Amino acid sequence: MADGPGGGAQRGETLLFLTDEQLRKGIEAMFFAYKGFTADPDRILETRGYGRAHHRAIHFIHRSHGTTVNNLLAILGVTKQSLNRVLRTLIKDGLVESRVGTRDKRERHLYLTETGQILEQELSDAQRARMRDAFRVAGPEAVAGFRTVLEAMMDGEMRRRYLRLTEGGQ
């Protein structure tokens, strides 16, 4: 497994995929693809006066209904002051609801309101549409490879979070 799937017929032949040239292509592909990845939601957000940070908060609140602020902080990897600024406007605008925890009353559990869910839907529809087109064009095997490489590219801590998030809903 350390030499990757495909097994025997490599060593020196297929190792060409690790040349600096190939790596640079990968790097530039990430750069350009990430631009495309965020382009559609960004256009929608702009019309509402929100930014990418709002999108991320909305995404992960939708993703994990009732998550706590601390948990969201860990997922997003920003400071509480930064998150709070975003969260405050979302709550003020009635897109997110913050409920005091029942077990631990210090915690705030975050939920999307109906309005929030509508925006979330709109944003993720746009983003999924692009992802779907890319997946369809590329085909299932390419998609599997795509996910494998991305997963390997994450920082250890982030990979654990990603896997924890992901493993639940198959």
Next chain:
Amino acid sequence: MADGPGGGAQRGETLLFLTDEQLRKGIEAMFFAYKGFTADPDRILETRGYGRAHHRAIHFIHRSHGTTVNNLLAILGVTKQSLNRVLRTLIKDGLVESRVGTRDKRERHLYLTETGQILEQELSDAQRARMRDAFRVAGPEAVAGFRTVLEAMMDGEMRRRYLRLTEGGQ
């Protein structure tokens, strides 16, 4: 080809890779992987008082020696004011050299100085190391899929730029 490689045994079976759940995983993988992708260079840049914008400029100047400002603007997709702020500090610090064009004297051609090349090397070593580890773990087939999906995810204009950049140096 419109249904992706793999040909016949799909339609309704392997189409499972286009479910909303799978698409969401792809979206989150992009988010977490991009964090990892930028983490190592960011750490280096921080010690020099530079940011990600400087890295991008340095990368593409290295990439296309003698590129013009306009060309760089198109690749990076930012305004000239934004790029100029970055470029000015890089020139002032002696990492980038700006030479008046010979054919067209309005143009400025950009080059990395020796100092600039040293930093470029350091940054790309770090980024390539992570990419290389990810590629090695994932294997050549996964890497091919990775690039296929990313390419399909780009905006049309950006994809053209990426391919134009990429096609030259195999």
Next chain:
DNA sequence: TGGCAATGTCAACAAGGCTGACATAAAACT
């Protein structure tokens, strides 16, 4: 009761986007 945890908030700062306006030099066009 004292200490730690979860959250919120204020203030200040920095990076890096953006727009708009204006200046200069050189090329290109008429």
Next chain:
DNA sequence: AGTTTTATGTCAGCCTTGTTGACATTGCCA
């Protein structure tokens, strides 16, 4: 030759989103 367009640079100001540091409140827990 004169006008317009292009390439570049620059000033000023604004926004989002990240940061640090300090401080307050509330509630859990030993």
